[in-house]
Amino acid sequence: MDIQEVRSLIKIIPDFPQKGILFQDIFPIFRNPKAVETLITHITDHIVSNIKEKIDVVVGLEARGFLFGPIVALRLNASFAPVRKRGKLPGNTITAEYQKEYGVDVFEMQDDAIKQNQNVIIIDDLIATGGTASAAGELVKKFGGNILEYIFLIELVELDGCRKLKSPVYSIFKS
Numbered sequence: 001m002d003i004q005e006v007r008s009l010i011k012i013i014p015d016f017p018q019k020g021i022l023f024q025d026i027f028p029i030f031r032n033p034k035a036v037e038t039l040i041t042h043i044t045d046h047i048v049s050n051i052k053e054k055i056d057v058v059v060g061l062e063a064r065g066f067l068f069g070p071i072v073a074l075r076l077n078a079s080f081a082p083v084r085k086r087g088k089l090p091g092n093t094i095t096a097e098y099q100k101e102y103g104v105d106v107f108e109m110q111d112d113a114i115k116q117n118q119n120v121i122i123i124d125d126l127i128a129t130g131g132t133a134s135a136a137g138e139l140v141k142k143f144g145g146n147i148l149e150y151i152f153l154i155e156l157v158e159l160d161g162c163r164k165l166k167s168p169v170y171s172i173f174k175s
């Protein structure tokens with residue numbers, strides 16, 4: 001399977017979770033192991049050929065960033081750190097509030113998830129307005145992490161969310 005066939009599995013659901021939103025459903029990809037293999041290999045090949053530094057930590061954003069972040073981390077021999085919605089992580093956490101395409105939310109990370117000067121990539125399924133990714137970036141920077149790249153499966157180009165991000169972005173599919 002090639003990466004364009006993976007794209008063809010993404011389903012557009014109108015008016016979810018709110019009227020006016022064209023929701024991009026990536027779960028059909030996960031019904032097909034060959035599609036997951038193609039996607040993960042595409043991401044890791046991109047990283048290995050474009051980023052020269054060793055990646056120390058892959059940060060995945062709740063919830064759909066958890067689907068590929070840990071697999072990519074494993075292939076890179078890096079650690080995985082979750083960014084979660086408020087109240088889900090035990091122990092000491094740091095917090096950032098943000099606005100996204102359809103609402104407001106609060107993100108948290110555990111305060112021992114990233115060490116000063118570690119090389120980090122941030123992974124999520126989709127960038128829309130960029131509020132989510134930008135809040136995750138703020139948290140990583142509070143720890144002194146060095147964000148080498150943001151990686152998204154889908155970028156909603158019209159919403160221009162990448163303008164909020166201060167590190168390079170790689171989006172596999174632009175929509």
Ligand SMILES: O=P(O)(O)OC[C@H]1O[C@H](OP(=O)(O)OP(=O)(O)O)[C@H](O)[C@@H]1O
Pocket residue numbers: 061062063064065099100101102105124125126127128129130131132133161
């Ligand atoms: O660029 P933005 O406008 O900020 O939106 C993008 C975010 O919205 C979705 O997550 P959602 O908050 O719906 O959470 P979920 O993955 O837990 O369903 C998506 O997975 C991104 O994380």
Ligand SMILES: Nc1ncnc2[nH]cnc12
Pocket residue numbers: 021022023024025100101102126128
């Ligand atoms: N249109 C969309 N589809 C899927 N996830 C989203 N998160 C924000 N906007 C989205």
